[in-house]
Amino acid sequence: MIKLKLIILFLLLGFSLNSFSQDRVITGTVMSNNQPLPGASILESDTSNGTVTDFDGKFQLRLVSSSSKSIIASYLGYIQKEVSLLGNVDAFEIVLEEDLSKLDEVIVVGYGTKKKVNLIGAVSVINEKSVKGKPVTNAYQALQGESPGLQIQQGTSEPGTLPQINIRGISTINGNTPLIVVDGIVSSLNNVNPNNIKSISVLKDAASASIYGSRAANGVVLVTTKNGVEGKPKFVYNGSFGIQEPTNFPKFVEPWVYATLRNEALVNSGLAPAFSPEDILAYKEQGYHGNFYEGLFKDYGKQSSHNLSMSGADNGLNYFLSLGYLNQESLFKGPDYGYKRYNMRINLDKKINDKLKAGGRMSFVRNDIKNHAWFTEWLIEPTMRIPTIYDDVDENGDYTLVSGSNGNSLARLEKGGERNSQNDEFLWNVSLEYEPLNNLFIKGVFGGNIVSNKTHEFRKAIEYAYPGGGDNQNQVADQYGRSLYLNPYLTANYNIEPLENHNLSFMIGGSSESFRTDFFGVTGLDVAGNDFGVIDNTSEILQSGTYGSGNEWAIKSVFYRIGYTYADKYLLEGNVRYDGSSRFGSDYRWGTFPSISLGWVLSKEKFFETISEVVSFAKIRASWGQLGNQDINDLYGYQSLVNTSSSVYSFGGVGVSGAYYSVSNQSRTWETSTMKNLGIDLAFFKNKLNITAEVFDNLTEDILLQLPVPATYGLGQPFQNAGSVRNRGWELSVDYKMSTGKVNHSFSLNASDNVNEIVDLKDKEFINGGDVQTILREGFPINSYYALRSDGFFQSEEEIANSATPIFATSVKPGDIKYVDKNGDGDIDYEGDRFIVGNPFPRYTFGFTYRLDWKGFDFSMLIQGVGKRSQWVRGEITEAFHNSNEGPVFPRHIDRWTPVNTDATYPRLTVGAESVNNAARSDFYIQDAKYVRLKNIQVGYTFPTSIASKVGFDNARIYLSGLNLITLSPMNNGLDPEVFGGGAAASGRVYPVSKVLSVGLDINL
């Protein structure tokens, strides 16, 4: 594959060299404010031949037409300048003037674009620069820390896994993922090639998002992919090669320390010690010989990417073609596990005539994920529990079976077969825009995607040299799923200016979404010979692993927008959207979601002129609006259904089918989010310093909840419109650009906070989870941790006698955790004594970017973090001898309570039933998981045109880039502080987060 890429590159190179044919060469410098202007474009008039200036503002252009009379220099935010060539002069110094009116970026908004000055909603923009050069494996990672209010969390770097994304917190219990729209079509970021991204708009309030009504309650992320710029075809190659290492590993104690502490725990629990002093001495001599957990991982994994694109525009045709390849090796040992992604994209736009434009986008992505055939969680769990006195492989090279496992995780990785997934995603949209009257644009778009996922798993039997191995049966599973999503829509936009300075705009549109997925799978057992694992070779089909079905949903919408601006000073906009969803019964199906927003550009007022030297721009915006949400997994639950399934029981050796009622609620309907936003945009010193601040208040009502119902009802919990949740917060972003001599600096800081509160839950409470329990309770954040509160350790029998102890623990001794008796009844029990103790959702998220460039060198740095977060960590990753296991013991357990170490940080060591008191669900295990992280650092060098052009390049840059290089956090258990959620994550049974160090090369020609 890599070879092929190089061949293509060289072919392109040759092609490019051949195109030099004319003799006249124009050189020059583009300047502004006495500073060279790098990146300005130079175009030979009436041709598509052009170039861009280098970091010194210099350019060199070989003319293709002898009849050319001029060249045109342009740069975004500057007034374009045409320079005559008639004077037979071949060297120019071109000075561009800043265009203050044009300095406003054009921002992509719902179903259109808008000048930033005219924007009234809360929209953050992330541009190409923020994505560039980061050694990320998906586009989400590239966005982390780049936008206030956009929370991205990735608790593992396991190849093929995706982060969680939220905008302005959690507004509902259902579907908290923002709507992601790529080039106008509802899609996902999962497979977008980060290299293809031109800009991303994050729509956060009702004013900006309401046009997406039904799907926008969690915010909207609009992704625009690249297109061509006027001129000759431009070829770009980006390649990078990097090394991944885990950010963090749990540390284990040495064998002799383990044995000593094990004895102590046994004795503390009234049991006989397991190790004699001689054993311990022997362990001491033996020293440390690794642990099972680290034994699963390689020292490093490679990661590489190659991207190639061609783009340009001429004769009204704008094109962008791109190929991409990503290869991320897994850190797991075993036969070449990892993730490969192949991206292909074609973007085309054609102006057919003055009234008609057509466009198309097509993207094809293949994901190849090769993984072990097991579950990562259950591979890691036993390795964490096994004490360091054992080895995963013995002196004969045989996998061992020790302590609490009937399998060996390393053997499962290396010999246990594999699971191969091939996931294809095909996205497209075709659009036609017609302008029948001046300023009336009618646009029809037909877009959608087809996703198919195929997984083939062959879990091999493993023969262990030791007795008791449980991996004796091999199994083959094939799974296939395919979905079709269609999203056609039609809009009409009309702008008029009936009176001078009075601008009116109208938009009306309709859209439809439909989704259908079909899936099936089959599992077979016992392939003779433990090889050639295909279903054909299995000797038995497993009924419970054989399935097939499908489901579908659909939404229809009509929407209107009306906008009014007066002299770009007073801005007013209103939206209404009317949505119908298949998830609701016909009487409850349709919802109307209006919004209104106002803006005032103060800096356009006369009174502002006096301070305009300092404050170059000022705008105040306010919006109010409502959005709907219907994103519940239960697609058909408004009607009562009878499902049948096979082999629910058997009679005389024959399986029989059964029938089950589903739980339903006919009257369920839309969740409604009412969002209020107040924002201010300020620019100072000729736009060098930009500040945007927002405050918001979002109230989601009628949340579809599976309210607890009594078990005596007997049919489970239907979704009911039953709760409301409020999110309030603020966002701030500050950008500053400056130059010191030839060095350009830019600083940008973003920070945000969001307070989540359940306002109404019909006076009910939900407690969820097993070992990690969360609660939904009015007045507190969604999914707050609910646990006993610890209060140090008991120091004496007397103290125990005078204190409340858990009713569920028969033995409490000095050194055990003491709990707060909340209700003062003299007993500790979960019912009466649990407190709300924090929650896992991040607060005070921030990102800080610093960029510098000097004479072709560039440097950038992104520091990102979370100022407040709790993570409950349970199980073997945190408890010594968790759940009566032999291990583990970590260094932090050494400071355990003993009669001579009463000022300890960990309770007395115990095993089995003696541990009941200390293993209680309490805040003792809730960790402070705030962190600050050097997310990305890049150092690059762009070769001068004079050098680059000698090998035929317009531009070439090499760089070093690092991801997740340094992390600081009070969380000290060996887990990455970004680990979030319950289940596997809360137990530390996850593949670690990686840091990546890579070198890259960008070539333009």
Next chain:
Amino acid sequence: MKKIIIAILLITTGFGCSNLDLAPLDARSELTFWKTDEDANIFLNSMYADIWNADAYLYFNALSDDAYTRREDYRNIGNGNYDASNGVVTGAWSSRYEGIRRANIFMNNIDNVEDISESNRESYKAQARFIRALHYFYLVELYGDVPLVIDEISIDESLQLVRTDKSIVTDFIYTELATAINNLPETDEPGRITKDAGIAFKSKVHLYNEDYQSTVNLAGELIGEYSLFPDYEGLFQPQNENNDEIILSLQYIPIDREHNNQYSLIPPSQSGYANFSPLQELVDSYLTIDGKEITDASSGYDENNPYVNRDPRLEATILYNGHSWTDFDGSQITIDTSPGAEPNGYNYSSNTTQTGYYVAKYFDINARNQTNSGLDLILIRYAEVLLNYAEAKNELGSFTEQDWDMTIKLIRERAGLIGSALDFPGGGQASLRTIIRNERRVELAFEAGHRFFDIRRWRLSETVNSGWLHGFKTDESLEDDGYIRVDFRTFDPAKDYLWPIPQSERDLNKNLTQNPNW
């Protein structure tokens, strides 16, 4: 302009080709169900799966002095460290009420089915009544007074329910079972709830409620109708499923409906993880082969060679140190559970036994992947009927040598006891009670939680399930004569004879009262 907007709206409507009235691809509406015999039949099938799940069937036995488990929720009930949020306490409640809901749905709709023979309709109804009565039986045994729900109630109704007096619920059970017995099928179909199953179960309910005459009458109807399977060990092996002793069993089949109880029972060298370990207290309750208690000075019991000359059911039930064993490959091995012995010894690793014992009963040598078994789990067998009869007869004070010969003697003979073990011991009601109860314990060990329910109804829990319970003798510690301490049990008779009503239920429904002292 207007025209254009209208045109757009028209096109938009055209766009709205996606239909919003979507029906599931894989499920029927409730409205079109209940048409045919098959509808009723498959609905009834799913009710059978509610009777007991394999996991609870086994682990309920660890709530008694027969076994110890590391599984927290069960262990904590066993040793008294639990409250109204305990997962087993809430789980038993909710799974029984789910089963009751299904039964109520069935009873409400079965009469609307048109395409069904009347005999099938009545037979199905009788089976549904049996299952619903069984749910209520376990509910009243565990929680005392419980809401009696016999209709498809709404959520609002479920929020207002009150607890019904145990005696009323029990009367309901009796009436329902009486009705069911009249219509239950008399069939050989394995697994089907038959008329005899109805009779046997009803006799047990009477026994639990100390209505001994009814127990005797009902059990008497079955005596002689069934026979004991000649081999106690073989009784629990897959090749002997559905033999003449079985009255009702929970049916499993390999692959498609299997359980993995075996994983918790067998030693690590056999791929097990000892999550369910027999206690010394049970081991000690097995008599010598000639029927003497081991504490009897004349029994010849040798503490240093404790497993010889014992009731053969000990060997068939418990895998003790030095037990010979057939490995999955057919080879003969000896299981060594002695402290630190690799790989099955006590304290050797965290998957070895906590007591020095594993479980031999239920061993399925053909289990898929060594632990996934299709072995049926017996719910009612003839031996239990005989034990119910014997116990009730003795409580009535009329247990005769003839009764002995037709009950305990048969059971002991089949078990392989010899000599004086088979002779009627006489000695009066109290000493016979001890003998009958002990016989019940060893005969039905690890089956359907019998021991747990028995010591509750005998009000023995605070006596036998209290203080340290033990594993085998290792002499590692001098305490308790060198028998290892496994679990410290506490049992408060003022409180623990009824489980608490689950807290989550009482949070939702303020009408539900709590049991005393919870």
